[in-house]
Amino acid sequence: MHVVVCVKQIPDPAAPGSLRKDTLTLDRSGKLVMDDSDSYGVEMALQLASGVDGSEVTLVSMAPGSETSGLRTALAMGAADAILVSDDALAGSDALSTAKVLAAAIRRAEPDLVIAATESTDGYTGTLPVQVAELLGMPSVTFAKRVSTDGTTIKVERQTEAGYDDVECPLPAVVTVTAGVVEPRYPSFKGIMAAKSKRIDVLGLADLGIDAAEVGSRGAREEVLDVADAEARGGGEIVVDEGDGAQRIVAFLEQLKVI
16 A cells, blocks of 8 residues: 655744745745644554555655755655655645645555645645545545554544544545644654655656646735734733623623624
């Protein structure tokens, strides 16, 4: 079984973020790290692969500047190899453009199972994995809190507001996992050293047969027009109960349209 994991490389969340002045989009130049939400997907893939003989895990990512730092972390966890799509024309891509690029790269890997996080921590659209599934012509199962497979079908406990649904579908398929589905392992020293020699295929748009006019800021269907600082949080109102406390709270909630 061949498992592909979508891994997003993002600016280090511990460092102050900055925007590009020309596009008002997140500045992704410099060293990137693996999105924490994707560590759950990598771990889930490794555990599933270990249960089916002959399985391996491949990572797929899209990042500027041929940046591989985040991928090396995932490779150190135990993934076999990686595919990185990096092209200057991809700057400013929206979710659909990114999905088209990732789907083209994933198709080259011929996977039996594709795993992704439910959403990234720097975008929060939550739409990309199902877009990838649609482009690949695969069924998608989202919000997985538990996953198992025999190599031909996938069984998922899909998290819902009321609990979870039991879902089963044939492979190949796309599955998105929630945080906490597994406990990601820490890369060992041996794994870190081995990751340095693992193969990362770096591809451009031409390698994938994608027209540069269809992606990046040129092909984006959305545009950031303005960015403003969030309003400073004001001080709250202290209510001293002088016999009318309940009425004042109700009036406050009505003002907020909570009731």
